[in-house]
Amino acid sequence: MLEIIKQPWSWYVAGILIGLTVPALLLLGNKPFGIxxxxxxxCAACMPAKIPLxxxxxxxxxWNLFFVAGILIGGFVAGQFLGxxxxxxxxxxxxEQLQALGLTDxxxxxxxxxFGTSQIFTxxxxxxxxxxxxxxxxxxxxxxxxTSGHSIMGLSNLQWPSLVATxxxxxxxxxxxxVLLPLIFQxx
Amino acid sequence: xxxxxxxxxxxxxxxxxxxxxxxxxxxxxxxxxxxxxVSWFRIQEMFRLGAxxxxxVIGTAVLVGMLSVYLIKKFKIKTISGEVVVIPPKKFHxxxxxxxxxxxxxxxxxxxxxxxxxxxxxxxxxxVMITLLSAIAGTWLYGRFQSRxxx
Numbered sequence: 001m002l003e004i005i006k007q008p009w010s011w012y013v014a015g016i017l018i019g020l021t022v023p024a025l026l027l028l029g030n031k032p033f034g035i036x037x038x039x040x041x042x043c044a045a046c047m048p049a050k051i052p053l054x055x056x057x058x059x060x061x062x063w064n065l066f067f068v069a070g071i072l073i074g075g076f077v078a079g080q081f082l083g084x085x086x087x088x089x090x091x092x093x094x095x096e097q098l099q100a101l102g103l104t105d106x107x108x109x110x111x112x113x114x115f116g117t118s119q120i121f122t123x124x125x126x127x128x129x130x131x132x133x134x135x136x137x138x139x140x141x142x143x144x145x146x147t148s149g150h151s152i153m154g155l156s157n158l159q160w161p162s163l164v165a166t167x168x169x170x171x172x173x174x175x176x177x178x179v180l181l182p183l184i185f186q187x188x
Numbered sequence: 189x190x191x192x193x194x195x196x197x198x199x200x201x202x203x204x205x206x207x208x209x210x211x212x213x214x215x216x217x218x219x220x221x222x223x224x225x226v227s228w229f230r231i232q233e234m235f236r237l238g239a240x241x242x243x244x245v246i247g248t249a250v251l252v253g254m255l256s257v258y259l260i261k262k263f264k265i266k267t268i269s270g271e272v273v274v275i276p277p278k279k280f281h282x283x284x285x286x287x288x289x290x291x292x293x294x295x296x297x298x299x300x301x302x303x304x305x306x307x308x309x310x311x312x313x314x315x316v317m318i319t320l321l322s323a324i325a326g327t328w329l330y331g332r333f334q335s336r337x338x339x
């Protein structure tokens with residue numbers, strides 16, 4: 001059994017389990033699935049600074065912080081004990097395209113020549129970690145949700161604004177992949 | 189969105205009331221890593237149309253979620269504490285377009301939406317803590333300039 005779990009999981013097993021998170025949260029306590037809200041609660045808890053968006057009692061939404069803390073622990077468990085840090089078998093074509101951009105490390109879930117701790121104080125780190133992170137945080141809050149809140153929860157509840165958001169997520173991602181990333185990789 | 193469940197709880201119970209969400213999160217984090225959804229390579233593969241994997245994951249999750257919500261509504265299934273299930277509707281504003289595009293750009297660069305950021309850190313990619321802090325800062329900046337942005 002453990003041997004099976006240690007293999008990479010197929011898309012349909014993952015899809016079903018993630019989809020079941022929607023009813024699990026609803027039935028456990030009427031919680032709509034959504035993860036980017038946790039970032040808002042952290043702002044409200046640590047640095048509300050009289051900003052209207054952060055003026056609420058974040059403790060009432062503490063479930064969301066417990067949920068993301070759980071995700072972090074789950075990541076640790078999978079990485080340490082369930083063989084989660086193996087090389088990812090991406091499509092050969094994608095791998096060739098990434099090599100053409102200059103990537104060399106394909107040994108684990110993230111390319112360490114971009115996301116290794118040695119990159120933190122480099123221009124590369126500044127772009128991939130700081131700029132990328134700012135876009136993720138700013139964009140999800142502006143869009144009022146992320147892949148979980150809009151693309152999974154919102155679409156599950158047939159919300160058309162979530163479909164608009166999801167299409168824009170994808171358009172932004174395609175633009176970033178095909179236009180911005182080649183420019184970024186030319187910088188170093 | 190304010191919910192009512194925890195309002196009557198004194199702070200001392202905060203931990204025990206919310207423990208079940210931590211457990212669910214652990215399970216979820218394991219799925220994230222084991223299905224390689226937290227992998228920057230998988231996100232690149234998705235945007236380069238290299239394989240079906242990510243489309244399969246998200247598509248299946250949406251179908252299962254849709255069916256679940258449909259069944260909960262149709263059979264008026266209540267929560268474990270007997271409440272009627274209420275799902276707040278999503279209101280449209282232009283932020284879903286502008287913000288959606290901005291998040292999409294960040295998604296392809298970081299290879300992560302907010303959930304996978306936490307799983308990546310847990311899996312040992314400590315540099316991603318910088319990404320997470322930046323994402324929190326991005327959220328704060330949105331709050332700071334919210335009134336001046338088109339909605």
